[in-house]
Amino acid sequence: MKKSIVPLVAGAALAVTAVSASAATLDDVKAKGSVQCGVSQGLPGFSNPDSQGNWTGLDVDTCKAIAAAIFGNGDAAKFTPLSAKERFTALQSGEVDVLTRNTTWTMSRDTDLGLNFTGVNYYDGQGFMVPKDLGVSSALELSGASVCTNTGTTTELNVADYFRSHDMDYEVVAFEKADEVVAAYDAGRCDVYTTDQSGLYAQKLKLTNPDDHVILPEIISKEPLGPAVRQGDDQWFNVVKWTLFALINAEELGVTQDNVDEMKNSDNPSIKRLLGTEGSFGESIGLDKDWAVNAIKAVGNYGEMFNRNVGPDTELGIERGLNKLWSDGGLQYAPPVR
Amino acid sequence: MAVQDVLPSRKGSSGFSALNDQRVRGVIFQVLLIVAIVSFAWWIIHNTAANLRAQGIGFGFGILRDSAGFQINQTLIDYQETSSYVRVYFVGLLNTLLVSFIGVILATIIGFIVGISRLSKNWVVAKAAYVYIEVLRNIPLLLQIFIWYFAVLRLLPAKRDAIDLGPFGLLNIAGWYAPNPVLGRGFALVAAAFIIGIVATFVLRAWARRRQMATGQIFPLFRVALALIIGLPLVAYFVAGFAFANPPFSLEYPTPGNFGPRGGLRVFPEFIGLLMALSFYTASFIAEIVRAGILAVPNGQTEASYSLGLRPGHTLRLVVIPQAMRVIIPPLTSQYLNLTKNSSLAVAIAYPDLVSVFAGTALNQTGRAVEFILITMATYLTISLVTSLFMNWYNRSVALVER
Numbered sequence: 001m002k003k004s005i006v007p008l009v010a011g012a013a014l015a016v017t018a019v020s021a022s023a024a025t026l027d028d029v030k031a032k033g034s035v036q037c038g039v040s041q042g043l044p045g046f047s048n049p050d051s052q053g054n055w056t057g058l059d060v061d062t063c064k065a066i067a068a069a070i071f072g073n074g075d076a077a078k079f080t081p082l083s084a085k086e087r088f089t090a091l092q093s094g095e096v097d098v099l100t101r102n103t104t105w106t107m108s109r110d111t112d113l114g115l116n117f118t119g120v121n122y123y124d125g126q127g128f129m130v131p132k133d134l135g136v137s138s139a140l141e142l143s144g145a146s147v148c149t150n151t152g153t154t155t156e157l158n159v160a161d162y163f164r165s166h167d168m169d170y171e172v173v174a175f176e177k178a179d180e181v182v183a184a185y186d187a188g189r190c191d192v193y194t195t196d197q198s199g200l201y202a203q204k205l206k207l208t209n210p211d212d213h214v215i216l217p218e219i220i221s222k223e224p225l226g227p228a229v230r231q232g233d234d235q236w237f238n239v240v241k242w243t244l245f246a247l248i249n250a251e252e253l254g255v256t257q258d259n260v261d262e263m264k265n266s267d268n269p270s271i272k273r274l275l276g277t278e279g280s281f282g283e284s285i286g287l288d289k290d291w292a293v294n295a296i297k298a299v300g301n302y303g304e305m306f307n308r309n310v311g312p313d314t315e316l317g318i319e320r321g322l323n324k325l326w327s328d329g330g331l332q333y334a335p336p337v338r
Numbered sequence: 339m340a341v342q343d344v345l346p347s348r349k350g351s352s353g354f355s356a357l358n359d360q361r362v363r364g365v366i367f368q369v370l371l372i373v374a375i376v377s378f379a380w381w382i383i384h385n386t387a388a389n390l391r392a393q394g395i396g397f398g399f400g401i402l403r404d405s406a407g408f409q410i411n412q413t414l415i416d417y418q419e420t421s422s423y424v425r426v427y428f429v430g431l432l433n434t435l436l437v438s439f440i441g442v443i444l445a446t447i448i449g450f451i452v453g454i455s456r457l458s459k460n461w462v463v464a465k466a467a468y469v470y471i472e473v474l475r476n477i478p479l480l481l482q483i484f485i486w487y488f489a490v491l492r493l494l495p496a497k498r499d500a501i502d503l504g505p506f507g508l509l510n511i512a513g514w515y516a517p518n519p520v521l522g523r524g525f526a527l528v529a530a531a532f533i534i535g536i537v538a539t540f541v542l543r544a545w546a547r548r549r550q551m552a553t554g555q556i557f558p559l560f561r562v563a564l565a566l567i568i569g570l571p572l573v574a575y576f577v578a579g580f581a582f583a584n585p586p587f588s589l590e591y592p593t594p595g596n597f598g599p600r601g602g603l604r605v606f607p608e609f610i611g612l613l614m615a616l617s618f619y620t621a622s623f624i625a626e627i628v629r630a631g632i633l634a635v636p637n638g639q640t641e642a643s644y645s646l647g648l649r650p651g652h653t654l655r656l657v658v659i660p661q662a663m664r665v666i667i668p669p670l671t672s673q674y675l676n677l678t679k680n681s682s683l684a685v686a687i688a689y690p691d692l693v694s695v696f697a698g699t700a701l702n703q704t705g706r707a708v709e710f711i712l713i714t715m716a717t718y719l720t721i722s723l724v725t726s727l728f729m730n731w732y733n734r735s736v737a738l739v740e741r
Binding site: 109160232 | 390408409411488496595596600685686703705
């Protein structure tokens with residue numbers, strides 16, 4: 001009964017505990033001295049524990065930035081690995097304070113699930129991976145294929161839409177944990193592995209012979225991935241939202257992990273406002289004036305975070321693509337601090 | 339009041355001494371307990387509703403009519419992506435019942451064989467059964483499911499080549515593609531003949547029993563039953579085939595396709611893996627129950643039976659097992675319930691059972707945890723109660739009748 005009971009327990013917890021958890025999350029977080037983040041159970045580049053149990057990745061860094069903005073220290077971030085199926089109940093029930101777990105922002109989740117998405121830390125899209133010896137070069141040649149994926153994701157719906165709209169047959173084999181999807185795909189149970197492209201790059205590393213597999217060019221969906229918090233707590237929503245925006249603004253303004261201290265002396269008013277030497281933007285979200293400085297010191301700006309975890313020089317080797325700043329032709333755009 | 343009628347001497351005594359009365363106290367405590375339970379339930383429901391409202395999460399079962407939008411590979415009833423969540427529920431429920439039902443039968447058969455072997459005088463057989471029981475019941479079920487599933491997968495050839503089983507279809511990593519039975523026009527006749535055969539066998543058995551009681555003559559029931567149940571439909575088959583000029587029953591074989599075989603009756607490796615793990619695991623517990631049941635029958639019964647001239651096989655079947663059954667059945671019921679509930683581990687290996695597709699995928703797509711978990715819990719409760727009722731009925735029918 002290992003995993004299947006979790007929604008039940010979380011559901012029961014939701015029934016009993018949620019009143020205290022639904023408001024004033026920031027006070028709760030400050031009182032307990034750490035931020036509890038829901039992350040994936042092991043997705044290289046996004047959130048993955050190493051042999052010492054230290055978590056690394058883009059989503060992990062997002063959480064560390066939030067912790068640093070509040071406590072001045074990125075180590076105040078704690079992680080709860082969650083399956084796709086468990087994640088929303090865990091957040092709703094107050095088991096975690098924020099979900100930094102490659103979660104697609106959709107309308108129903110934003111409205112009917114009682115969540116608020118705070119922005120996008122990775123623009124993604126769903127793709128397909130196939131063994132090279134299948135001789136397939138386009139997803140349109142996949143009629144009749146069996147497709148391995150995770151349960152409880154938008155992936156299952158997108159793949160259904162895609163195959164249906166192209167009038168192709170398929171068979172879905174849906175596992176609860178990503179590790180089992182990889183194992184089954186590796187064993188040859190399925191012809192195709194489908195999930196967000198970032199996930200494909202990450203999971204490919206876990207295959208016996210990663211070079212024998214190829215990711216097809218088609219991207220069949222929009223998957224804006226970002227942190228989510230519970231609805232009804234505007235203060236906490238603002239903290240998480242503006243921490244992410246601060247990291248993106250920092251990249252745009254050329255503030256990095258190394259130069260953040262000297263940048264405090266900058267004459268640029270935008271930088272001054274971001275780094276708390278002008279105005280009181282930290283106070284307005286219930287934090288110190290150094291909130292952004294601390295966040296940047298902990299994890300660097302958005303570009304540094306991207307390059308360190310998933311960028312071209314890492315094992316995953318993902319190009320910035322859509323995740324470039326708006327000023328470089330990408331989609332990453334943060335409202336100004338003013 | 340009843341208390342005063344029974345105890346007239348207490349008439350006129352003070353309220354304080356009424357509290358000392360055991361029956362009065364019993365009533366008071368029961369009332370208090372009921373009040374406590376009802377208020378606890380009210381508090382839970384009220385609190386849940388308030389929390390759901392506060393967080394802006396909807397509540398209601400209307401969402402079950404929405405279309406699901408995802409695919410399920412193994413469905414016993416017709417299912418499309420456009421089907422509603424209600425249909426998802428039934429697909430999941432039937433898959434759960436299928437694997438549980440076959441699992442219960444397999445586990446019972448294996449459990450009885452192993453349990454009886456455990457008591458065998460043959461040293462090797464007894465020890466083999468002992469090792470089986472100790473190993474299987476001490477390894478967590480989830481692990482066994484993984485071992486079975488991935489062992490099943492590793493043994494089988496890749497998707498695009500398959501082992502040709504001849505008349506039994508094709509076998510590869512994506513499952514067993516058995517020949518699919520296609521029913522022709524005359525099939526009803528064959529089915530009718532089959533049912534008549536079974537009914538006739540029961541009538542015959544009753545008659546043979548009565549005759550044996552009266553005269554002591556043993557009727558060769560087995561051979562005649564075989565002729566009735568298999569022979570009769572066979573005759574009907576040829577008659578129907580001749581009358582309608584096409585066979586009432588034929589097999590459609592799978593054909594190779596670019597992504598593995600197509601057509602045929604598909605048995606998924608997820609199903610095989612889960613079924614094997616559940617059956618062998620539960621069988622190890624059933625074996626111990628059977629052993630305990632047999633040991634509970636006094637040895638004198640066996641000796642008495644031998645002295646009447648019954649052979650060991652007959653002794654076991656006619657004397658020992660029937661008496662052991664009344665010890666075996668109550669714990670056996672628990673094992674059946676366990677097997678059914680354990681089938682919810684299916685989600686780990688992608689078998690689309692109720693928990694996986696309904697309390698899993700569907701719950702996640704809608705986010706309505708409270709509704710979906712309530713329905714799922716009620717469903718498992720119902721399955722358990724029905725199994726329990728059936729087993730209790732069976733238990734009463736085999737219980738020792740004291741005269």
